[in-house]
Amino acid sequence: MNILPLKINNLSYSANDNEILKNINFSCAEPKVTIIAGNNGSGKSTLLKILHGLIKTPNNVIQWGNYFISEVKEKQSMVFQTPILLNRTVYDNLHYVAIKKNITEKNYIEKIMRKLNIKNISNINAKYISGGEKQKVSIAMSIIGNPKIIFLDEPTSQLDPVYKNEIESIIRNLSNNNIKIFMTSHDVSQIKRIGEEIIFLDNGRVIYQKCVKDFFSEEHCDLIKNYINYA
Amino acid sequence: MLINILETAFNLIITLNNDLFEIIHLSLKVTLSALIISVLISIPFGAFLVFYKNKFQSLIVLIANTLMGMPPVVLGLLIYTLVSKKGIFGFLDILYTPSAMILAQTLLIVPIVVSLTYEEIYKKNKEYDLLLNSLNLDKLSKLKTLIYESRYALITVALTGFGRASAEVGAVMIVGGNINHFTRVMTTAIAFETSKGSIELAVALGLILILISFIITLLIKSLRKIS
Numbered sequence: 278m279n280i281l282p283l284k285i286n287n288l289s290y291s292a293n294d295n296e297i298l299k300n301i302n303f304s305c306a307e308p309k310v311t312i313i314a315g316n317n318g319s320g321k322s323t324l325l326k327i328l329h330g331l332i333k334t335p336n337n338v339i340q341w342g343n344y345f346i347s348e349v350k351e352k353q354s355m356v357f358q359t360p361i362l363l364n365r366t367v368y369d370n371l372h373y374v375a376i377k378k379n380i381t382e383k384n385y386i387e388k389i390m391r392k393l394n395i396k397n398i399s400n401i402n403a404k405y406i407s408g409g410e411k412q413k414v415s416i417a418m419s420i421i422g423n424p425k426i427i428f429l430d431e432p433t434s435q436l437d438p439v440y441k442n443e444i445e446s447i448i449r450n451l452s453n454n455n456i457k458i459f460m461t462s463h464d465v466s467q468i469k470r471i472g473e474e475i476i477f478l479d480n481g482r483v484i485y486q487k488c489v490k491d492f493f494s495e496e497h498c499d500l501i502k503n504y505i506n507y508a
Numbered sequence: 509m510l511i512n513i514l515e516t517a518f519n520l521i522i523t524l525n526n527d528l529f530e531i532i533h534l535s536l537k538v539t540l541s542a543l544i545i546s547v548l549i550s551i552p553f554g555a556f557l558v559f560y561k562n563k564f565q566s567l568i569v570l571i572a573n574t575l576m577g578m579p580p581v582v583l584g585l586l587i588y589t590l591v592s593k594k595g596i597f598g599f600l601d602i603l604y605t606p607s608a609m610i611l612a613q614t615l616l617i618v619p620i621v622v623s624l625t626y627e628e629i630y631k632k633n634k635e636y637d638l639l640l641n642s643l644n645l646d647k648l649s650k651l652k653t654l655i656y657e658s659r660y661a662l663i664t665v666a667l668t669g670f671g672r673a674s675a676e677v678g679a680v681m682i683v684g685g686n687i688n689h690f691t692r693v694m695t696t697a698i699a700f701e702t703s704k705g706s707i708e709l710a711v712a713l714g715l716i717l718i719l720i721s722f723i724i725t726l727l728i729k730s731l732r733k734i735s
Contacts, residue, residue, distance in 0.1 A: 326638075329642065330641075331638060331641050331642060350644045351644060354642060355638075355642045357638055357639075361635070361636060361638060361639040363636070363639075363653075363657060364657055373653075374643065377643050377645060377649070378643075
């Protein structure tokens with residue numbers, strides 16, 4: 278099942294008479310880390326939610342390869358800015374997702390926990406682990422079932438440098454394993470470190486889409502210049 | 509005088525007085541039956557209401573909230589008119605039986621459990637909506653997950669219902685008739701024994717009711733801590 282390229286044709290979205298996304302058109306072909314950047318309220322998180330099917334849009338607006346969102350949702354997962362974990366142990370959170378994804382393989386969860394280095398907290402209730410650990414558990418939940426695409430909504434915005442570094446290396450690993458990553462971020466140095474492609478939104482419109490190297494070397498309008506200098 | 513009454517009341521409890529424990533047994537049987545029936549109906553219904561988004565949803569929630577404060581005597585009167593010989597359900601022949609008392613207490617608890625369950629599941633749905641939608645779950649799986657995630661809060665809801673039913677006197681008096689050895693429960697017995705001057709048994713039953721209320725409060729407090 279080839280779900281790339283992603284093609285978006287004239288995507289607009291309004292909520293409560295407020296136009297959040299306006300005529301968005303872009304396509305992404307290769308499995309790499311695509312950063313969605315922009316100032317607060319520019320529509321980054323809304324765009325991620327739409328791409329993941331959490332906000333419904335007409336079928337013909339977004340196409341994943343030859344498929345509609347509803348057909349590829351099982352191949353996608355999402356990590357939220359504030360980790361959403363069930364009131365159970367870390368192991369049970371992962372087990373819950375594995376059951377919902379019909380995974381019966383023995384030791385599957387152990388493998389995932391080893392991969393993300395969270396085996397030491399497997400028996401602790403997810404409520405009582407640190408923010409960084411919560412985000413790692415969220416990522417562990419998101420990789421269950423081998424998704425082809427993972428959406429990450431500012432996954433490191435609330436983390437200290439140590440966890441930020443750890444999460445970034447996990448993201449790099451996922452990308453190296455041919456998982457397409459869409460990630461929102463405000464952190465310019467992080468965009469430099471892990472981003473390969475960037476889509477810049479302003480007030481619901483795409484105003485820039487190129488590789489990250491170009492983003493940092495080209496001349497820009499004041500808005501992007503300020504973003505690069507002060508974000 | 510008060511000390512003498514308390515001493516006799518404690519004696520009744522300690523010596524496992526037959527009349528006293530027959531009343532306690534029937535009270536618990538009626539209230540627990542009503543609780544089980546209402547929990548089985550109200551928790552799935554209250555949770556279902558969260559997903560059933562149309563104009564009837566808010567209307568049902570509004571009705572449930574209104575009925576939460578319904579005076580038990582009015583409810584008792586309503587059930588009396590329905591199950592009395594000339595009532596629509598007169599053929600059931602349950603007036604002045606424990607069944608009518610269970611019915612009254614069930615109808616008393618249902619709005620409380622529906623309303624509080626709705627609130628709890630609504631809160632949990634807000635918390636977990638993105639995750640559950642991201643996992644592409646159907647409504648039934650979401651419902652089961654939300655009920656499980658609200659488990660401690662829902663036990664508290666059930667205990668609240670139990671507390672309300674066990675302390676109720678008006679409705680069970682009207683539909684049960686307070687018949688000795690048949691439909692006499694703690695609350696109706698307290699009212700009756702006090703009116704005829706047999707204060708010791710009334711105090712003993714009152715102490716048991718306070719003890720039950722204390723245990724419920726303790727359980728609710730500990731469950732809130734856990735949840």
